[in-house]
Amino acid sequence: MELHNIEKLLEKYFEATTTVAEEEAIKAYFLKGDVAPHLQEYTTMFTYFSNAKEETYTKQVPLKPRKRNYKWLSVAAVAVLVLGIYFGNDYREQKEAEYVLQETEKAFSLIAQNLNKGTEKLVYLNKFEEATNKIYKTN
Amino acid sequence: MKQSEFLNVVMPFKDKLYRLAKRLLVSTEEAEDATQEILLKLWSKNDRMKQYASVEAFAMTMTKNFCLDRLKSKQANNLKLVHSNYTDSNASLQRQVEAQDSVNWVEKIMESLPEQQKMALQLRDVEQYSFEEIGKMLEMTPAAVRVALSRARKTVRQKLMEKHNYGIA
Incomplete structure (x- = not known):
């Protein structure tokens, strides 16, 4: 030029x-x-x-840590919580029912024991009848 | 936007971001960190990226702001890394050494310029952007860019002359 x-x-x-x-x-x-x-x-x-202008950026760009979808994470957390409460309740109710059943069984067995005691004594009633029969026959 | 798309958009100007960052922060390490930071910021905004008229100009503005913040922050003041890794070319010829030396002078002179002039000179004379583009990147009017650029060029010339004359005398 x-x-x-x-x-x-x-x-x-x-x-x-x-x-x-x-x-x-x-x-x-x-x-x-x-x-x-x-x-x-x-x-x-x-x-x-x-x-x-020759200088260049040679470092690798770590793009991996892409922002996670925290919205879905919270949805999952809420779901776990709700299910936990729901099934937890079920479990507790079942335990309670088992306990009640056990208690009633105990009570029934107590009643049955005492009832047996009662029936044992009824043997004497038979003896009484025999005795009366004898008396009537001799008469 | 997918990762490969993003890279296609960003790769052509990542060196320019780096060079601007280095011009402002001087140290290679800090400039690399800044560039990485900017690229990650861009990536985290990538779903909004299509709204920007020019991703490149936007990224340049981000780099500028990021680096100026860096310079202002105490952190940068406390551990200022001074660029001293000049290339050792093992030039045997005296003339070659001298030429290399005075080329490095230009870098030193540019370091001493005010930030705005530094950036104007970098974006125009190194990266060859138009005044309108530089204006957008630096958030200035094109006329103001022109003034800053003219001042920067004249300062560089003057200081270079001083150095030359000093060397002779």
Whole structure:
């Protein structure tokens, strides 16, 4: 590119009125190596800018920790809670019923024992009958 | 948006995010952390991503804000990592060394610029965005971007000249 043109562009460049394309042209001129002596100082500037663009981000991006759906987690928690209370109640009721059954059985067996005692004594009633029969016969 | 889609959208400009972060935070490690943070933030917002006119500009703004917050926070003040990992190219030629040196000067000079000028210079002269795009990213008017850019370029030129003259004298 013409030297005159470059000088003009440089002037515009420092006023920041150049377009991106014009800046590209300036950069190309300075990177080509064949720079006019009095413009030599600018070379470092444009070399640096193009070097700076080479730097890249090389680290791996750990995208795995994607936000979990906590909405569904809470739904699940509530479900577990409700089921727990429901079945827990059932279980407790069953235990209670078993206890009542046991108690009643105990009570019944007590009654049965006493009843047997009663019937044992009834043997004497038979003896009484025998005795009366004897009396009647002899009469 | 699925992971592969997201990567397709994000990959083309992730280096630009990183370079902007590095320009502001200077240290490589901090810039890498910042970039990762921004990408993860973007990923967590990915269901809303289609609403943004330009994901790239949005991500750039996020990076800018994130890094400026970082700089402001005490944390960053307490453990400021200074970038010192300049490439050791083992250049045998004196001229090559000198050239490399003055290229590094530009980086040093850019470090000394105010943040806004730094970003304007980075986004224009390194990344070649238009003034409108830069305006959107930095939340400035294009005219203000132009002014900041012009100042930044002139400062770099002036300081570079000073260095050169100093070297000769």
